[in-house]
Amino acid sequence: MKISQDVPGNATFAQEDSLPRVPLPTLEASCERFLAWCAPLLNPDERAATEAEVTAFLRPEGPGRVLHGALEAYDAAKGVHSWLDTFWPYRYLGRRDRIALNANFFFLFKDSGQPQVERAAGLIAGAVNYKRQLDQGLIPPVVQRGQPQSMVQNKFLFSATRIPGAQQDTVRSPYTEEWPGPSEARHIVVFFRGGMFKLDVLGPDGVPHSLDDLEAGLRAVLKAGAEPTGAATSVGHLTTMARAEWAAAREALLACHPRNADALDDVETALFCVALEDFAPADTQETCDQLLYGDRGNRWFDKAVSFIVFADGRAGINVEHCELDGTTILSFTDALHSTPAEEQSQQSGARSQGLPTLEPIVFELDDALRAQVRSAADAFAAYGAATATSTVSFEDFGSKAAKTLRVSPDAFVQAAYQLAHQRAKGHLGATYESIATRQYRHGRTEAMRVVTPGIRDFVTAMEDPAADADTRRAAFRAAAEQHVARAKECQLGQAPEQHLWELELIQRRRGAELGVREQPALYRTPGWLTMRDDYLSTSSAPSANIQYFGFGSTSSRCIGVAYVLLPDRFNLYLSTPLAVADQMRTFADRLREAVAELRELLGSERPGD
Known part of the structure; x- marks a missing residue:
């Protein structure tokens, strides 16, 4: 659907055409990031199989080159605001x-x-x-960190x-x-x-x-x-x-x-x-x-x-x-x-x-x-x-408390989610977090995958009875640093998932025309399937005018984690299919414990450590 020309003189929308375009990553960069992002969730055989198909996807005459070339041409076409212009309608309107x-x-x-x-x-x-x-x-454009x-x-x-x-x-x-x-x-x-x-x-x-x-x-x-x-x-x-x-x-x-x-x-x-x-x-x-999901016929x-x-x-x-x-x-x-x-x-x-x-x-x-x-x-x-839900509220913890521990509040809660998930389900799982990219023309969100090597090592250290407090703190700090770095990459449009997904969609729409008649094998690899199989789907809505934020889970075993993290409080709404409700409730219990445990661990850190 095309947007018509903005109403002349409407200051709310006047800056839209002067915003920078959503950057289109290179094919090499997205493939490299994809391998790095899925690696912590794979065993050696799964990594090797995924790497082999990425190599085939990237070869000079391979399907990746053809599909990315088509996307570059689309991005340069007249009237196109972003290379994601067709991605968003498919993602939302195509479901x-x-x-x-x-x-x-x-x-x-x-x-x-x-x-x-x-x-x-x-x-x-x-x-x-x-x-x-x-x-x-009369509504001025939102400005964040100096960027409209x-x-x-x-x-x-x-x-x-x-x-x-x-x-x-x-x-x-x-x-x-x-x-x-x-x-x-x-x-x-x-x-x-x-x-x-x-x-x-x-x-x-x-x-x-x-x-x-x-x-x-x-x-x-x-x-x-x-x-x-x-x-x-x-x-x-x-x-x-x-x-x-x-x-x-x-x-x-x-x-x-x-x-x-x-x-x-x-x-x-x-x-x-x-x-x-x-x-x-x-x-x-x-x-x-x-x-x-309340209703009684009272909704449209x-x-x-x-x-x-x-x-x-x-x-x-x-x-x-x-x-x-x-x-x-x-x-x-x-x-x-x-x-x-x-x-x-x-x-x-x-x-x-x-x-x-x-x-x-x-x-x-x-x-x-x-x-x-x-x-x-x-x-x-x-x-x-058939949907199980739960609210979790921390009245004594918020972003202010996290900052006193010298850590990004979002990195803190995401680390707590991963530790709680490990303890509730016995393993890490693919975790999605939405990252806003509205500093770009027609920008929306980018898909961040939270499980980094640092997160994996941090959870391992926390679960190792032989690991001392200093070891655990060091693992946490490394994980938090990697989390912040990845979030910044996503904010800059340097993320692989939506790029590679749009290439797959181009193959579905135009494969015969482009000579890529079959879905590239990359999209059937353990890496692609595992990275996108959400166990946790997370998103935040920080506003003092909101008590809770919520959405449904995204798969048969996923826990939707919608959270409101403010200076003095931290509220979550969890949702999951009823069949795995016990795991969600266990996750909530372990999360309460994880937040307290991490506060104690970081709070006992000696000055200068």
Whole structure:
């Protein structure tokens, strides 16, 4: 999907074309790094087999040269922002499983102490103000370490919706050739008890409704939706299906009755969704679970942004991941919470205009569609029940404590994860960590693999009863140094996985044309398969406005580790398939022990050591 020209004079996006391009590594560099990255997870025979296929891949007339040459030509083509321009749509829009729980992520916001309606109205007012600032170019580009960051993802915050496809999904959004410039939609979609309502948050002249108006509109929704919708008529359930199945169901919706096209249009063009829940979760973990995969027909998982507000006023956000990464949602979340709702409303120019226009969104369903909705609801409920989750909270540890131990906070927690994993499962395993690369044009993330030789040696030292404290500390310091160095490489785009993966995808798309008719053997080597078989999938979201961050695991034995590491606290949300729930719980116990053990080990270090 191509982005149209930016709105003239919009300072938010003005620097995008002047950002440096994502560097395309050389083929030799990526192959060398690949061998180094997978080596700690392989035995000698597996390393030898992998090295042999890398050599074949690299030979002068080998498949690697042909595929990389095609990628170089693409990167130099007119209108291409990055050599990853086709990678990202495949990675996110090409997946065929369900995105609910598997791909979408959530943030649990800090508590406000407000009742449900006031909390929801405040979030709506803040989001509307953010959109107004975005449309007018009043949000300055994020700057990190003196480098402006790509702001393109902000174009997908409002009125963006993923559309299911039989082979690959698409995105319906503003700032495209089909829909130039920012969204002019004036409504949101509010869910309550499985019912869907179109609620105008901007008046006919585009002026935002006041907070009082919004609260009145939400109360009208609660009244109109007081009678729960039957499970067979809550069409939002269909968005939990595998993508090709949902695509077929969407076509059936359109064919069933002309009114359904209008209903879909109302949902897909809405600025965002707000789900009002009629219950208060029992505890923090249940709140997180509800944000990740709670449903009751009360979600449209294809919507870019959905706020969820519970009956007790606790709130969070569920995000569709295809065009939005955590860093963009962090900035959005911080903007919503850094200024009181009353002030946000005033900044937006909101004024009292009476009760906002409110209309139910009704889909006409035949018996087959009703059966499909009911089946999707049951299947997703079972899928959620087959997922085990856990929250882990360290009230006495955070980045400040790590820094007093003279170590990178992220290196500290990643070392603790590896030690805990070794003790929980008896071995190290491939670990993914997301590294932001938004300092580049249309930059998103890079895939870091955490298990280095230093990590392996550190875990070995910690598990060796004969190793003394000095030996263990030295091994930890070496591991932390290697971790920081690798993270910096990834930030600079010097990482092998996405590069080699895109070469594989080029072979799938264009192999016959390029004369590379078979998948190169490199992609069947122990190194490639082992390095990418996640046992831990980790990502961080550091914001004082977030209590927890979470996502689903990525494989049948993977533990998803989403963490909020702040100066004075460290909160994690873990997820894994139910079949290996005991291992996840053991991992959580061992992690608590590992953090305490490493703090004691490093804290007893003598000055000058």
